Amino acid sequence: MLLVAEQLLNGLQFGLLLFLLAAGLTLVFGIMDLVNLAHGSLYMMGAYFAASLVAWSGSYVIGVALALGATFLLGVVLEFVALRHLYGRDHLDHVLATFGLILFFNDAVRLIWGPEGLSLPLPAWLSAPIQIVPGFFYPSYRLAIIVVALAVALMLYWVVMRTRIGMLIRAGASNREMIGALGINIKLLYTLVFGLGAALAGLAGLMQAPILTVQIGMGENILILAFVIIVIGGIGSIRGAFLAAIFVGMIDTLGRAFLPELLRKMLSSAAASTAAPAISSMLIYLVMAIVLVVRPEGLFPASKR
Amino acid sequence: MSFAFNARNAAAALLVAGLLLLPLYSSLSGNVFVLTLFTRIVIFALAAVSLNLIMGYGGMMSFGHAAYLGIGGYAVGILAFEGIGSGFIQWPVALLASALYALVIGALSLRTRGVYFIMITLAFAQMAYYVASSLARYGGDDGLTIYKRSNFAGLINLSSRVPFYYLCLACLFGGIYLIWRIVNSRFGLVVQGLRSNEARMQAIGFPATRYRLVCFVIAGTMCGLAGALLANNTDFVSPAAMYWTRSGDLMVMVILGGMGTLFGPVIGAIAYLVLEDVLSRCTEYWALIMGPLLLLIVLFGRGGIMGLLGRRGDG
């Protein structure tokens, strides 16, 4: 029972992390109509920035805050130098150009930080397990991720739904010309939105960093999961991305945790130990396939604009 | 069909002649490496040519084409590992497995369009990658070494460099010829019509998905052949063959050379892999140059190399 509770929390934590990544992706896609494969690179850069800046500043909090700012700036620069020239172009052009950016970022990281990868140690106050209910301990760092990601999700919801900027963002998504006609600096808005997406990706990366190692290519696998989330959730919908991200995080985590045992009960143990890793790594894609068959437009499509 | 003399056809003719004469150059100059490099290039060109069928002619932007390289390769590798060395069994299995995978993935992915299609084909290829990584019996992440190349009952010795090169080249030219026929056939016109205007094609009476799916399967099967060749060439197959950056490489080759042209993907494969080779000799960090180069090509070089060679021809 405790194990199930722990895995459920782990699933929630992973799902929220995925949401941070998918939210940036879907914002940029929904508003600028830009497919950004290099979103995963921003995730990676967030982790690398955090690892070096925490080491440099000697403080976890300062390092992480600086890293967030750095990813935001990197996003802004990237948009200004390269990506803004791709707005209005074919999606295929986006894919190619941002594929080139991934190659660039991977080698740039290798050049600057070397091929080995870094680790981001946790401060003492985040590494002790915390007692949630009597007898049930949970790593305080994972709990912190859940709290931070939930807070960010709420803030994002509030910004998009309740503020003037959010109104502009939503209007920009549905009517580019109108926004331009209102005399709003749409170029600046786009740059800021891209920076925001980058910061979200960076946040996800730097929060994941202490759990896994910081390494080249870390953003790529998780980016594909973010795609799966967008497909399941429906493109351009923050709410859909949120629900789908939790869903995917849960399925992936619970599948990896409990599927092997479940299979062992149904199959011979030899067959189970062969099949289990394959099936648990396929699980999320199988779910996606089922969603596609049942509802090709996604489970939670953006409400009709 | 008129073979008007224009830059494109001239380039295609030069290309064919060059590829045919390459072993001669290699043996005269004693440069063995160039033959090794070009065997690899020819195999990737076949994969790119097959991707071009769905991408350039069919308008289906698949980001998961490398999956077939892996499936074709694993078919050869696994059968060899289990003691079935005959190419007459290995290769048909490779093609069949690729076709089956394409059928299932295509039937699912073609329910969507545009960006969704790009993401979904990518995700499914990644699934294939993970499945291969979890095949503990066949090397898992580390891949599978193939100790004996496919055996064709003494008809051809794949371990011999020059015959193997010509076999690869024959497969490439065969693939291009097949695509040339398809593109001008009834089927090919339908597929190209669907790329141009799907609503119109439905309105005049064509069931879109059926034709697209068949096209998808043909391309997948052809790429499965490239996979079988690749496994024989490297004597090795691993999940890395279907990693998503491989799919990206194939897309780049097609676009670099020129989408929807017969020889464009071949030129793209040569340009991309030679560039990779040259850059990686100059610096360990070749992608630092290659990446921004791709960005520049997208921004300024529309229509690929074939596009630079002028408008329309038969090339």
Next chain:
Amino acid sequence: MAEPLLGVENLVRRFGGITATDNLSLEVAKGELHAIIGPNGAGKTTLISQLTGQLSPDSGTIRFAGRDVTRLPAWRRSALGLARSFQITSLLPDFTAADNVALAAQAHDGHSFYFWGNARKEKHLREAAHAALGRVGLGHRADTVVSKLSHGEQRELELAVALATGPQLLLLDEPMAGLGVAESARMVQLLQELRREFTIVLVEHDMEAVFALADRISVLVYGRVIACGAPDAIRANDEVKRAYLGEQHAVVGHGR
């Protein structure tokens, strides 16, 4: 009375809170030219899209040539002989005029899973294409790429494509849209010829053309048919006058 070629019963289609097609019923007899008119936003294109299968109705039935086609996809309806032209020209822009029409002929010449022979050298397809092009007066433009044709020529090509599918019924969605005076006159003349052979449903804003051509007219307002009858009866109908009053400019102003 014989069953109508096209019969629509109680068709409903909603978009969010808007009912674009509101319990609409309509009959088109074989051989007639049935015009559908109505002010902007009356739901004409929504209706056409449901008839051809691009859109699915929420309820109601559509019968064509004696069978229920309500749930059939567009390509199947086309196979049964229901051909459409699009309001906004919708052709294959990177194909030649002849290719566009030949593909339409090919669609109705069995399946197209032939991978080897050169389709552009199939004589009967090319002949069918040239015949259809000839009918609409585009014979001399056969080998021109569509994107190089003038707007008027593209409208004519739309018609040729529809003809080449061997239709029983032509659904023409504003064939005169954007045509100049001379081009419009040519189109009217062309339709005069075609009506002898085909049943035609004509959706059109050009009132002059509609009253000159139609056997019967259905007037659509807010997704319903408010009147249906011969041109003279429609002209005299009070409800129609009222519906069009606010739209006076649109009616008169057309045909620039």
